Amino acid sequence: MRETLxxxxxxxxxxxxxxxxxxxxxxxxxxxxxxxxxxCPHTTAGLxxxxxxxxxxxxxxxxxxxxxxPWQAGYRHQEGNAAAHIKSSxxxxxxxxxxxxGRLVLGTWQAIFFCExxxxxxxxxxxxxxxx
Amino acid sequence: MRETLxxxxxxxxxxxxxxxxxxxxxxxxxxxxxxxxxxCPHTTAGLxxxxxxxxxxxxxxxxxxxxxxPWQAGYRHQEGNAAAHIKSSxxxxxxxxxxxxGRLVLGTWQAIFFCExxxxxxxxxxxxxxxx
Amino acid sequence: MRETLxxxxxxxxxxxxxxxxxxxxxxxxxxxxxxxxxxCPHTTAGLxxxxxxxxxxxxxxxxxxxxxxPWQAGYRHQEGNAAAHIKSSxxxxxxxxxxxxGRLVLGTWQAIFFCExxxxxxxxxxxxxxxx
Numbered sequence: 032m033r034e035t036l037x038x039x040x041x042x043x044x045x046x047x048x049x050x051x052x053x054x055x056x057x058x059x060x061x062x063x064x065x066x067x068x069x070x071c072p073h074t075t076a077g078l079x080x081x082x083x084x085x086x087x088x089x090x091x092x093x094x095x096x097x098x099x100x101p102w103q104a105g106y107r108h109q110e111g112n113a114a115a116h117i118k119s120s121x122x123x124x125x126x127x128x129x130x131x132x133g134r135l136v137l138g139t140w141q142a143i144f145f146c147e148x149x150x151x152x153x154x155x156x157x158x159x160x161x162x163x
Numbered sequence: 164m165r166e167t168l169x170x171x172x173x174x175x176x177x178x179x180x181x182x183x184x185x186x187x188x189x190x191x192x193x194x195x196x197x198x199x200x201x202x203c204p205h206t207t208a209g210l211x212x213x214x215x216x217x218x219x220x221x222x223x224x225x226x227x228x229x230x231x232x233p234w235q236a237g238y239r240h241q242e243g244n245a246a247a248h249i250k251s252s253x254x255x256x257x258x259x260x261x262x263x264x265g266r267l268v269l270g271t272w273q274a275i276f277f278c279e280x281x282x283x284x285x286x287x288x289x290x291x292x293x294x295x
Numbered sequence: 296m297r298e299t300l301x302x303x304x305x306x307x308x309x310x311x312x313x314x315x316x317x318x319x320x321x322x323x324x325x326x327x328x329x330x331x332x333x334x335c336p337h338t339t340a341g342l343x344x345x346x347x348x349x350x351x352x353x354x355x356x357x358x359x360x361x362x363x364x365p366w367q368a369g370y371r372h373q374e375g376n377a378a379a380h381i382k383s384s385x386x387x388x389x390x391x392x393x394x395x396x397g398r399l400v401l402g403t404w405q406a407i408f409f410c411e412x413x414x415x416x417x418x419x420x421x422x423x424x425x426x427x
Contacts, residue, residue, distance in 0.1 A: 033393070066200060066291070068330060068391050072402030074346040079252045082206040087239035088248050094239075095232055095249045100359055107351035107358075116352045117359045120343045124405070125391050127200050127257050129165070129291050136289065138204030141256070157400065159330070159393050161427065163293065198332060198423070211384045214338040219371035220380050226371075227364055227381045259332050259389050261297070261423050268421065270336030273388070295425065 032060050033159045040150035044097065046079075046089040047145045049156060053128070054135055056158045063133045063162075069126045070157040075115035075149035077122030078156070083142025096121065096148075115148035122146050130160075164192050165291045172282035176229065178211075178221040179277045181288060185260075186267055188290045195265045195294075201258045202289040207247035207281035209254030210288070215274025228253065228280075247280035254278050262292075296324050297423045304414035308361065308382075310343075310353040311409045313420060317392075318399055320422045327397045327426075333390045334421040339379035339413035341386030342420070347406025360385065360412075379412035386410050394424075 034056045038047055057067060071078045082088040096118050106113030126143065129136040137143070145156060166188045170179055189199060203210045214220040228250050238245030258275065261268040269275070277288060298320045302311055321331060335342045346352040360382050370377030390407065393400040401407070409420060 033395075066293070068393060070391075070393055070400065072400075072405060074344075074352075074402065074404045080206075080256045081248055081252050085240055085242075087241065088206075088245065091238045091240050091245040092249050092252055095236075099231060099363060104359075106355045108349055108355050109351065110349075113352065113355040116345055117356050120345050120356055121253060121385060123255060123387060124344045127202075127259055127391055129200060129202055129289060131165075136202060136204075138206065140206045141204060157393060161330070198425070212338075212388045213380055213384050217372055217374075219373065220338075220377065223370045223372050223377040224381050224384055227368075231363060253385060255387060259334075259391055261332060261334055261421060263297075268334060268336070270338065272338045273336060 033157060036156040036158060038145050038154040038156060040147035040152055040154060043150050044093045045147040045150055046093060048083050048142045049145050050142045053143055053158055057160055058133060060160050062130060062160050065130045065160060065162040067128045067130060068159040071124045073154055075112050075119055076154055077119040077124055077146040078126045079122045079144050079146055080141050081144060082140045084140055112149045118148045165289060168288040168290055170277050170286040170288060172279035172284055172286060175282055176225045177279040177282055178225060180215050180274045181277050182274045185275055185290055189292055190265060192292050194262060194292050197262045197292060197294040199260045199262060200291040203256045205286055207244050207251055208286055209251040209256055209278040210258045211254045211276050211278055212273050213276060214272045216272055244281045250280045297421060300420040300422060302409050302418040302420060304411035304416055304418060307414050308357045309411040309414055310357060312347050312406045313409050314406045317407055317422055321424055322397060324424050326394060326424050329394045329424060329426040331392045332423040335388045337418055339376050339383055340418055341383040341388055341410040342390045343386045343408050343410055344405050345408060346404045348404055376413045382412045
């Protein structure tokens with residue numbers, strides 16, 4: 032069972048908490064036990080899990096990535112967004128999350144984030160729910 | 164089928180080889196073919212696969228991460244462990260490992276590591292075994 | 296259902312587009328819906344998804360990784376390839392890709408890359424296809 036989430040980013044670099052949207056897909060499908068695979072079909076964005084409570088954590092992650100992979104650094108890719116491609120491979124494009132009694136299995140502080148590195152844009156995340 | 168491993172770390176940054184513990188869960192369940200998903204429910208720790216034979220590899224990985232993401236660097240997150248959050252997203256929070264005749268499918272030199280970035284602490288790893 | 300791809304790299308650091316090879320495995324097995332797990336059994340190589348159209352993107356990713364993790368930097372591991380181990384954990388060793396009507400579900404610009412960090416070598420990638 033598969034659904035597509037729509038995500039609208041507002042900044043060039045941004046981490047959006049999509050946990051509630053993913054949970055909504057799972058709940059809508061009525062699946063109790065299994066695994067969810069999330070896939071980001073974009074090459075200048077990614078997915079990660081990290082702390083959802085304090086927005087400063089997101090700011091620190093984005094700032095650290097910007098320091099490691101500056102927006103301008105003599106890249107060969109001519110579209111100007113090479114840094115976004117690099118960051119997306121550092122974060123990764125897919126996540127597997129377990130289900131327990133219909134809920135995403137996440138630690139107390141964990142949230143699922145869509146990582147925008149070349150926004151603002153309209154983006155998509157595929158949510159694939161496997162029962163079992 | 165799901166079990167929870169307990170992991171006790173001894174240092175602030177540490178890579179613990181949990182391959183044998185994961186294999187023990189799989190063997191205990193008697194599953195021969197399928198896939199194992201490991202999930203780290205903590206936001207200042209992660210999971211990775213790398214060389215298990217030479218402990219120097221672990222030391223090099225941890226030192227490289229420390230150089231890339233120093234413990235103190237003017238972070239906004241006030242708890243003092245922002246670097247640990249950043250490193251955890253660089254390593255990732257889940258792994259999928261295949262099974263073959265009841266054994267984890269890993270290369271000759273591969274081991275599964277729990278990556279502690281804000282220890283020492285008692286930690287957990289979820290081991291989800293899907294037969295098929 | 297599982298098959299092993301053979302990959303021959305030509306340089307020390309190289310990103311090889313293996314999308315067509317992976318699709319060929321899926322098509323050969325005749326699986327229409329499900330999930331593919333790719334596993335890289337090597338500790339000095341990895342797997343990632345990124346743009347396949349412009350080779351400059353690959354060059355930028357490899358150059359950025361080389362800048363972040365230089366080949367020589369006083370590592371403890373005595374085999375001279377510590378940087379390759381570190382880069383492999385930054386990229387990761389497995390990928391999960393969804394299937395739709397027999398095709399890998401990838402974004403318009405996405406391709407699957409084998410990341411060599413200590414070549415040239417003959418390498419392998421496990422392709423595990425789960426129907427459902």
